[in-house]
Amino acid sequence: MKKSIGLLALAASLSLSVFAVSPASAQSINVLGHRVHQSVSTGESAGTTGGDVTEAWRSDNGDINWITADVTPIHDRLFREMTLDAGNIDLAFFLNRFVSPDVFELLEPLDGYQAENPIEGFDGLSQGMRDAMTYDGKLYGIPFRHATNALIYNSKILADQGIESIPETFAELVDLAIAIHEKNPEVYGFANHSGTSPTFILNLALAHGVQFLEPDYTLNAETPEFIETLETLKRLYDNGGLVRDYISGNLDTIIADMQAGRAALSLNPFGRVAVLNDAALSRFPGDIKAVAVPADPNGVTPAQTEVWYLVIPKNSTNKELAWSLIRALSSPEATVREALNGNGPVRSGAYQDPRIVAANPAAEEEAQSVASARVAFPGFDQAARAQEILSEEADAMLLGRQTAAEAAANMQARISPLLPAK
Amino acid sequence: MLAGPAVYVLWLSFTVSNFGQNPQFVGWQNYAAILTDRYFWTAAWNTFIVVNAVVYIELLLAVLVALVIASLKTGRMLMFAVVLVPYGISEVVGVLSWRFLADPSVGLITKTLAMIGIDFNWTLNPEAALVLITTISIWHHLPFSFVIIYAAIISVPGELYEASRVDGATKWQEFWLITAPIIVPAALLAIIFRYVFAFRMFSEVWLVTQGGPIRLTEVLGTYLYRTGFRYSDFGGAAATGWLMVLGSLLLAAIYLRAIYRSAFRDA
Numbered sequence: 001m002k003k004s005i006g007l008l009a010l011a012a013s014l015s016l017s018v019f020a021v022s023p024a025s026a027q028s029i030n031v032l033g034h035r036v037h038q039s040v041s042t043g044e045s046a047g048t049t050g051g052d053v054t055e056a057w058r059s060d061n062g063d064i065n066w067i068t069a070d071v072t073p074i075h076d077r078l079f080r081e082m083t084l085d086a087g088n089i090d091l092a093f094f095l096n097r098f099v100s101p102d103v104f105e106l107l108e109p110l111d112g113y114q115a116e117n118p119i120e121g122f123d124g125l126s127q128g129m130r131d132a133m134t135y136d137g138k139l140y141g142i143p144f145r146h147a148t149n150a151l152i153y154n155s156k157i158l159a160d161q162g163i164e165s166i167p168e169t170f171a172e173l174v175d176l177a178i179a180i181h182e183k184n185p186e187v188y189g190f191a192n193h194s195g196t197s198p199t200f201i202l203n204l205a206l207a208h209g210v211q212f213l214e215p216d217y218t219l220n221a222e223t224p225e226f227i228e229t230l231e232t233l234k235r236l237y238d239n240g241g242l243v244r245d246y247i248s249g250n251l252d253t254i255i256a257d258m259q260a261g262r263a264a265l266s267l268n269p270f271g272r273v274a275v276l277n278d279a280a281l282s283r284f285p286g287d288i289k290a291v292a293v294p295a296d297p298n299g300v301t302p303a304q305t306e307v308w309y310l311v312i313p314k315n316s317t318n319k320e321l322a323w324s325l326i327r328a329l330s331s332p333e334a335t336v337r338e339a340l341n342g343n344g345p346v347r348s349g350a351y352q353d354p355r356i357v358a359a360n361p362a363a364e365e366e367a368q369s370v371a372s373a374r375v376a377f378p379g380f381d382q383a384a385r386a387q388e389i390l391s392e393e394a395d396a397m398l399l400g401r402q403t404a405a406e407a408a409a410n411m412q413a414r415i416s417p418l419l420p421a422k
Numbered sequence: 423m424l425a426g427p428a429v430y431v432l433w434l435s436f437t438v439s440n441f442g443q444n445p446q447f448v449g450w451q452n453y454a455a456i457l458t459d460r461y462f463w464t465a466a467w468n469t470f471i472v473v474n475a476v477v478y479i480e481l482l483l484a485v486l487v488a489l490v491i492a493s494l495k496t497g498r499m500l501m502f503a504v505v506l507v508p509y510g511i512s513e514v515v516g517v518l519s520w521r522f523l524a525d526p527s528v529g530l531i532t533k534t535l536a537m538i539g540i541d542f543n544w545t546l547n548p549e550a551a552l553v554l555i556t557t558i559s560i561w562h563h564l565p566f567s568f569v570i571i572y573a574a575i576i577s578v579p580g581e582l583y584e585a586s587r588v589d590g591a592t593k594w595q596e597f598w599l600i601t602a603p604i605i606v607p608a609a610l611l612a613i614i615f616r617y618v619f620a621f622r623m624f625s626e627v628w629l630v631t632q633g634g635p636i637r638l639t640e641v642l643g644t645y646l647y648r649t650g651f652r653y654s655d656f657g658g659a660a661a662t663g664w665l666m667v668l669g670s671l672l673l674a675a676i677y678l679r680a681i682y683r684s685a686f687r688d689a
Contacts, residue, residue: 076651079441102442247635248545381440385653396636399546
C-alpha cells in the first residue's frame, strides 16, 4: 500500500513538474496561422532570400509562439478562441472568405492603434484589400498576403514533350493539359484539388467568363458558362488533364505531384513557385515557373485572388504586443523581404523593388495579375458550407453520379438559401 | 457534472447560433432540418453498417484470439502483450499509418492488392473506403474486446473441460456447450461498450476520408463535427448530438435487456 502511495506521489510530482517547466518565456505572443505564414515571416524555407523578418522584433519584444494549421482548422480554432472571455490567441492570420458581420463583432478595431502608433507607409497597403476588411467604418484587419493564382508549369516536362510555348488562351491550355497525359500516361495535366476550398473550379469558371458567386451574392451556378465550366472539368478529369487524386487531394499532394513530376501544370498562387523549386525536395529545381493565367474568351486574364489579413481577437490579452508585431510585419521593407520568402506582397510598390525583380522573373506578370484579380468567393456566414456544396456536387459529377447540368441545378438549389439577402 | 452540459446542449439544440451570434430559440427547426437532410441519413446508414461490422467482426476475432492464447502452454503473456499493442498506439498515429499504407499511389497495401488484380482506390470508391475505415477501427479496438473475452474464458473452471473430455466431447462441443454459454454475458458487455464507442466513431473517418468522396463515407460523428465546426451551426450540431444519444440509448437498452434476461433466466 505504501509503495502504491509512493508511486502515485511520484507520478503526481512528475506531472506537476511538467506544468512547471511548460510556460513560454516571460514575454511572448501566440500567433495563429498557416505554416506558410510562419515560413514567409521567418525565412525558413530553403532557397528563399528574405531572411527572418521577425528577428529584430523578437530581440526587442520576446518570443513568437507559432500555432499553425490548415486553412479551415485555423479559423475553426480562432472562432472558438474568440468566443471565450479571454482567448489564448493574441494575433491571427485571417482569410477574406471567412469574413461576416458576426465575425467583426469578435475582432478588435485597429483604427485606434493605427492613429496612435501607425504602420510605416500605411497608404502603400492595397486600398481595395483594406476596404474589404472595413466594416461600419472601422478597420479590422491589415492585409498581409495575397494569393493570386498563376499558371504554374514544369518547363522541363513541357520541353521534353516538344512544347515550346505556353498557350495564349485558356481553351488551348485545357487541350494542352490533356495532350500532356496522352503523350506520357505517367504525367497528368493539372495538379489541383477539390475539397473545402474549390479554387480550381472557381478559377476555371472565371476562365469561362463567369464568376460563380459575385460580390453582390448573385449566384451563377445555372448559367451556360458555368455548366460549360463543369463540362470542361469533367473532360479534364476523364482524360488525364487532372490528377487522379483531385477529389481526395490537398495542398500537400499538389506540391508532391508537382515536385515529383507527376503533373506538369497547376493553377496556384505565384508564391508557391519557391517551394515547388526547393532543391531539397523537388526533382525539378528551377524548372517550375509561373506566368499569368491565359486569357478567357473575352481576352481578360482570369486571375483569382484571396487575401490574408492580420487580425487581433477582441479577447486577446496581449493587444499592444500584437499590434507591435503587425507593424513589424507590415512595413514596406518587411513586405519586400516576405515576398522574397515566397509571400504575395500586398503593396504594389514591392514589385518595383530591384530585389523582387531580380529574384522573381514573373514579378511584372504577377503585378498585372494582382491588378486585375477578383476575389474568389465573397465572405458571408454560410460561405464554408456553400463552398463544400460546390465541391460535393462537382465531385459527384466527376464520379459519374450526375450530369453537369444536374450538378449546376443542385448547386443553385442548395446554395441560394444560404446567401445573404441582397 | 454530467447533467449540466447535457441540458445545455439540449437547450442549444432548440436554438440557432454561430460564432459571434447569440442563441435564438427556434423550436424543433434544427431537428426537422437534420431529419430531412439526405447527408444525415447517409451518415446514419454508414454508422449502422460500420458499427455492426466493427462490433461483430471484432468480437469474433477477439474470441478466436482469446481461445488461441488461452490454450497456449508457453508464451501466453508475450502473445497477450502483442495483442494489446494497437491500444498502446496513439489513435491518430495509428490511423495515419494505415492511411499511408493504403495510399492509392504509393501504399504498400494498395500496391500488394494491385499485384493480385484488386483495385483498392478508396479515394474514389466509398465502399472501399468504408472497408478501410472498418479495418482500422477493428485493428485499433480489438484489444478492448479481447481483454474482456479473455478474462471470461480463463475464468471457466477447468473441471468442466475435464468432465467433458471424460464424456468424450469434441473440441467444438467443449466450446459450444461449455465456453460459449459462460462467456455470453461478457460478450454482451463487450458488445454494449463497443457499440457505444463505435457509435461515436470519428478519427478513423476524419483522418482517412473526411467523409468523402462526396460525403458518402460520413458517419454521425463526422456529420456532427462538420455541422458544428465547419458550418458553425451549433444548434444543428447539438441536435445531432442528442439524436446520437437517443440512438445509443436505444441500442444499449436492447442489449442490457438481453444481459438482464440471460443473467436472471434461471432465477
